[in-house]
Amino acid sequence: MDHASSARDLSASPRLFDNPLLDMLSRVDPRVPVIVYGPIVVTMLIWALWHGAGVATVVASFVAGYFIWTLVEYLGHRFLFHLEFPGSFGARLHFLMHGVHHDYPSDPLRLVMPVLMSGPIMALALLVTWAAFPQAMQVPVLAGFIAGYIVYDRVHFLLHHSRSQNPTFLRLKRLHMLHHFTDKTRCYGVAAPWWDNVFRTQWRKPSSQQ
Incomplete structure (x- = not known):
C-alpha cells in the first residue's frame, strides 16, 4: 500500500470523538504541512532577500531558526506530550495530545499535527522571534523554524510508513x-536525535541486557 492510499484508510484510524x-x-x-507551510517558507525567504537582507544573513538566520525548532521539538515531546495530567479529564487530555499515538502508532492520519494545532505554535513563534531577534533576522529565522516543523512532521510520518x-x-x-x-523515557528527538545526547536521554540498553 502506498503512502497516499494508506493515509486515506480510515479502518487504520480509530474514532476519537462521537462528534x-x-x-x-x-x-x-x-x-498538509508541506502544502500549507511550504509556500509560506519560500515566500518569507524571498521577502527577506527582496527587502535587503544579505544572503549570508538569511542563510545563518534560517539555520538558526531550524535549530531552534529542533530544540522545541525535543522539549515539547519530552515535557508536554509525555506529561501525565491528573484525573480522568487529564488522562483524556494526555490521550488526545499524544497517548493515542503511542496506542495507535501507525495511524496514518494522526502522524502530523492538524493546522488547528500547529497554527498557534507558529503564531507564538512569530511573537517570540519578533521580540528576540533584530529586524534583519526575524523573517528568515521564522522561516527556518517553520521549515524545521515541516521536516519533523514529514520525517515522523515516514518513520512509521516508509520502507527506505x-x-x-x-x-x-x-x-x-x-x-x-x-x-x-528515551529517544525523544524524532528528527533531531542530537538533543537526546545533549540532555542524556539517548538510548541505553537496560542493565540486564548489558
Missing part, C-alpha cells in the same frame, strides 16, 4: 521505534 466534525478534524493528510533502506533513515527509525516499543 463527526471533531473526529474529522482530528485527522490530517500527512501532506537509507542508513541514516534506518538509524532514526530504530531510535523512534525504541521510544515507542521499548522505553518511552
Whole structure:
C-alpha cells in the first residue's frame, strides 16, 4: 500500500470523538504541512532577500531558526506530550495530545499535527522571534523554524510508513521505534536525535541486557 492510499484508510484510524466534525478534524493528510507551510517558507525567504537582507544573513538566520525548532521539538515531546495530567479529564487530555499515538502508532492520519494545532505554535513563534531577534533576522529565522516543523512532521510520518533502506533513515527509525516499543523515557528527538545526547536521554540498553 502506498503512502497516499494508506493515509486515506480510515479502518487504520480509530474514532476519537462521537462528534463527526471533531473526529474529522482530528485527522490530517500527512501532506498538509508541506502544502500549507511550504509556500509560506519560500515566500518569507524571498521577502527577506527582496527587502535587503544579505544572503549570508538569511542563510545563518534560517539555520538558526531550524535549530531552534529542533530544540522545541525535543522539549515539547519530552515535557508536554509525555506529561501525565491528573484525573480522568487529564488522562483524556494526555490521550488526545499524544497517548493515542503511542496506542495507535501507525495511524496514518494522526502522524502530523492538524493546522488547528500547529497554527498557534507558529503564531507564538512569530511573537517570540519578533521580540528576540533584530529586524534583519526575524523573517528568515521564522522561516527556518517553520521549515524545521515541516521536516519533523514529514520525517515522523515516514518513520512509521516508509520502507527506505537509507542508513541514516534506518538509524532514526530504530531510535523512534525504541521510544515507542521499548522505553518511552528515551529517544525523544524524532528528527533531531542530537538533543537526546545533549540532555542524556539517548538510548541505553537496560542493565540486564548489558
